[in-house]
Amino acid sequence: EYQAMTMDMIARCALGQNISCIKDRSNEYYSRARANSSPTSMFFPIFKHLRRFSIFGKEDHVLIQNLSAIILERTKQRAAGNIRPLPDLIDLILAENEKRVENGEKPLHHDIIVSNAWALFFAGYETTSTAIAFASYLLAKHPEVQQTLYEEMTSAFEDSETIDYERAVKLPYLFSPRPFACRDVVTFTGRRCIKETVIAGKIRVPVGVSIVAPVHSVMWNEANYDRPSEFLPERYPSLT
Incomplete structure (x- = not known):
């Protein structure tokens, strides 16, 4: 669908x-x-x-x-x-x-x-x-998340109103950043080095080498996110 x-x-x-x-x-x-x-x-x-x-x-x-x-x-x-x-x-x-x-x-x-x-x-x-x-x-x-989103939408638009982009994009819960968007395109983060680069003084990347950012590792690392394996939209700054 x-x-x-x-x-x-x-x-x-x-x-x-x-x-x-x-x-x-x-x-x-x-x-x-x-x-x-x-x-x-x-x-x-x-x-x-x-x-x-x-x-x-x-x-x-x-x-x-x-x-x-x-x-x-x-x-x-x-x-x-x-x-x-x-x-x-x-x-x-x-x-x-x-x-x-x-x-x-x-x-x-x-x-x-x-x-x-x-x-x-x-x-x-x-x-x-x-x-x-x-x-x-x-x-x-996560029906509790769905309910929060539903309430935000219904408070912003009456039943007979057309849902327009200008107002919808300003809804903080609906348009807060979500990690699933990054997970969906995890394989699109690959880049080929065009100039020899040293990262953090330790990792040398020669010209011509392709690298891929480990999106899953970053987003599921407890050092970066509290309770990373849970779906918690409220964790994002735009909702606090």
């Missing part, structure tokens, strides 16, 4: 596409994205070189073609003066590209625009749906 919902939101905000995966699970974006989401290359790096020959590579190719066609069509529309009143991500990228041309700068290549759309599309799809699913699990396991 969350994957379908997230796909709908990203498609609307990033691509300007109303695809309604919530209602139609046979939608091409939804079905191909689910087939595409595999952590295999994360644990077996050699797979990234073989991916294009696999079923995942075939799914990638079709979706990239779709994104490319959308961007090409949008470029033609903008050239003809058809500017959307509510711009999405592609519109913003294309508008910036037009400014680059006006300023005599080299415009972004079509493939780069497609790559950015692709990255935002799938990075947001998988991580957001996973984070929301985990948040729902935690609320179900």
Whole structure:
């Protein structure tokens, strides 16, 4: 459910596409994205070189073609003066590209625009749906936390009111930082050293070496957090 919902939101905000995966699970974006989401290359790096020959590579190719066609069509529309009143991500990228041309700068290549759309599309799809699913699990396991959140929401919005972002983002309990967001993207903290570095005078990191921050170890360390294994939203400064 969350994957379908997230796909709908990203498609609307990033691509300007109303695809309604919530209602139609046979939608091409939804079905191909689910087939595409595999952590295999994360644990077996050699797979990234073989991916294009696999079923995942075939799914990638079709979706990239779709994104490319959308961007090409949008470029033609903008050239003809058809500017959307509510711009999405592609519109913003294309508008910036037009400014680059006006300023005599080299415009972004079509493939780069497609790559950015692709990255935002799938990075947001998988991580957001996973984070929301985990948040729902935690609320179900901790009804007292769920009740506190419910009371904050109902006190901020009447039953007939539309929940708008401007007010929702100011709710301290709803928008306090949560460790599960970091756990969800724990494998995205890897970086490759581009300049030899010495950490705390003890650890030498040569150029070319890749490192990953041990997010779980930091967050579950009692030296950093009191009762780290417990779900305690009140521990965060914004709630005190």
